[in-house]
Amino acid sequence: MRMLSWRPLTSADAQTSADLLNAIETVDQIGEHYTAEDTLTELIDPYADLERASLAAFDGDAMIGYMKVRHKPSAEHVHRVTMDGGVHPDHRRRGLGTALVEAGIEAAKTVHALHHPTLRLVVDVHKAAQIAGVPELMRSQGFAPVRHYQRMEHPLTDLPPVSRSPRIEAWSQQNDEDFRFVRNESYADHWGAVAMPADQWQNKITNQTFQRDLSFLMRDADGVAVGLLVTMSWEADTEVTGIRDAHFMLVGTRPTWRRQGVASALIAHALRAASSLGYDQASVQVDTESTIFEKAGFTARMRYVRWAREAT
Structure with missing residues (x-):
């Protein structure tokens, strides 16, 4: 495998982000498909600090993994930031998910210190229960299930x-x-x-x-x-x-x-x-x-x- 390159996401990554998410969908089958316009909306979110709180892995020009953290515009007592991310099916089981989650936790601390430094910080991850490997990854990084939802x-x-x-x-x-x-x-x-x-x-x-x-x-x-x-x-x-x-x-x-x-x-x-x-x-x-x-x-x-x- 070629050496990977790593950098924060930018709004110019809309198409390669959509390509990655659509590749993930072919395996995870959670019913989510994306256009570049959809992913651009996520990338220009005013509460997603891409420079400080995102990271993407590239194999050449193709994005093969990413994470991004969204902070809350307001908070009381607890500041719950949301971390999202994923890894291309062809590149799983190689430690990329672990590296991205670890980077996401540190990014959460960074934006938390900028916006709500006096409050408790909690990092949330919302994922479909059927995605293979997610429970093991989450628990290995100290996460625990706190709520359950259904489509x-x-x-x-x-x-x-x-x-x-x-x-x-x-x-x-x-x-x-x-x-x-x-x-x-x-x-x-x-x-x-x-x-x-x-x-x-x-x-x-x-x-x-x-x-x-x-x-x-x-x-x-x-x-x-x-x-x-x-x-x-x-x-x-x-x-x-x-x-x-x-x-x-x-x-x-x-x-x-x-x-x-x-x-x-x-x-x-x-x-x-x-x-x-x-x-x-x-x-x-x-x-x-x-x-x-x-x-x-x-x-x-x-x-x-x-x-x-x-x-x-």
């Missing part, structure tokens, strides 16, 4: 009729800030979540995968925004699988309006809307403790594990 799917055929609610409206430029406000209010007590500032909202939510016609806001009788559902869809997935998937990325209700049917109404409305627009299925990734999607007819398809370790 759930719902076919968009034979849907029961639902009454259209005048209190449900689609996303627009005019109500975008209402969407972000409801997201931040409804996720404030979710495990590990922090408020999304406007720049993160634009990067992570209203990007090229955002489906504005399938993203809805619900208001109460006084016109106050109380719940939201945000849908995203990836063209690369559709191209490979032939399935148009409406992925419910965010579903939330402000605390005062919970247990009043807000989320259920939004889900039912979005399912019917997705069906009318020619989508084949809807999906969501949710904590295994949540039951609302099972009640709405979704079926679990894949499990994910959130690994974490304190870094000192």
Whole structure:
């Protein structure tokens, strides 16, 4: 094998990043496919400090492994940074994964010292449970499973009729800030979540995968925004699988309006809307403790594990 070269990621790596992730998908089979536009969105994330907190391995011009760390824009008591990464299937079992995780932990310490130095630092890694070798690698580096999630799917055929609610409206430029406000209010007590500032909202939510016609806001009788559902869809997935998937990325209700049917109404409305627009299925990734999607007819398809370790 040729000598590898190592350097931080840059925004110019969008295509080779997509090539690597698509090669990984051929083996890991987690249902994620990428275009260069998708990976560029990740690379220009305002809370991914690529120079200080990323590393990629190259064999010639081809990227064969990477890691990147995202810090939180805000934190209380604990600063949970997120580390992501992967190794090309042809280059696994050679120590690259270990080297990248070790580099990621050190990078997490670096950005933590810059942004939230007085808080405890925890490094999180979120991976599909079926990926071979991940549990062994995580445990060898001091990580332990702390939460479990699942991908759930719902076919968009034979849907029961639902009454259209005048209190449900689609996303627009005019109500975008209402969407972000409801997201931040409804996720404030979710495990590990922090408020999304406007720049993160634009990067992570209203990007090229955002489906504005399938993203809805619900208001109460006084016109106050109380719940939201945000849908995203990836063209690369559709191209490979032939399935148009409406992925419910965010579903939330402000605390005062919970247990009043807000989320259920939004889900039912979005399912019917997705069906009318020619989508084949809807999906969501949710904590295994949540039951609302099972009640709405979704079926679990894949499990994910959130690994974490304190870094000192």
